[in-house]
Amino acid sequence: MSRPSPPRRSPLPPRWDAAGRPGAPGATPPVGPVETGLLAQLAPAVVPQVHWLPGGGAVRILEGGPPEGAHSTVVFLHGRGNAATHWFPYLTALARHHRVLALDLPGFGQSTPADVHVRSAEDAVRFFTAPVEEALGLVAPGPVSVVGHSLGGLVALELALRGAVPVERLVLVDAMGLGPEMPRASRLFFRAGPERLARNLGPWAMARMLPPPPTPLGEKLGQLGYELLSVPGGRPEAAQAFNALVPLTGPLLHRRERLGEVKVPVLLIWGERDETLPVSLADEAARHLPLARVLRVACGHSPQLEHPERVLPELKAFLDAEPSRP
DSSP: OOOOOOOOOSSSSSOTTTTBBBBBBTTTTOOOHHHHHHHHHHHHTTTEEEEOOSSSSSSEEEEESSSOOOOEEEEEEOOOOOOOOGGGGHHHHHTSSSEEEEEEETTTTTSSSOOOOSSSSHHHHHHHHHHHHHHHHHHHSSEEEEEEEEEEHHHHHHHHHHHOOOOOOOOOOOEEESSSOOOOHHHHHHHHHHHHHHHHOOHHHHHHOHHHHHSHHHHHHHHHHHHHHTTOOOHHHHHHHHHHHSSSSOOOOEEEOGGOOOOSOEEEETTOOOOSSTTHHHHHHHHHHTTTTEESSSSSOHHHHHHHHHHHHHHHHHHHHHOOOO
């Protein structure tokens, strides 16, 4: 007897087996207590929905916004090891006037790994980008503004270059994909596996290694980060794809030579003390992007979490500005 087809969307986390078929029990990590608490605070303005994709697999999206008259649709894409919930302060602030869609990238959070056999860096780009592209085609067929951090920044840039998703504004926060540079220490950290390190070292040591912002919300998001990293079994498919993007030696995959193709306004937000992706990447990218400006923040790799009081007003102003064209 064949398994019945799943609903197109569900508030529950997806369950799938090794063949990618929905319905198998217990194959994804549960939503942990820290994330459960943050999701409860987001509701009812922002709620999680799981969308089953026609091409296979599922993507969880935190969705919210005013019942009518939204200024625009804003898509949020997180970095490695995180999930859509990491955009908590931005979802609560922007959902009053914008439609917000924060996605778990493939293989992270409650989204299934993409059905892509990763043999190269370009395969890895498809692993992370194709399901996002398909999901947005279902839930946001009109123009969108895309905000991406780190790995999510690479996916955001790729969406703008591929053109299937009508991107009207782009916000790249300490984003991958802008150039080949990454210090060797960061490459070794990623190759060792943040997920494995979190499980082996425990929350105290990880907080020393990756200190959260010294605020109540920052501490909570730091706890969320540990909870997401330390899931049993890790994120093997996503980690393999990420490692294809970040080799131990040689250049990272990047799109520097194609940045001139991005004709929409771009806001580059960068931590001046980022030791993973140096701020020089933002300065160089701004010289190639026709409609870009750089916001430097006195912090490390995650200005959106380290200094939301600086980033959020700039982001709001950028999203609400009248578009300009060359």
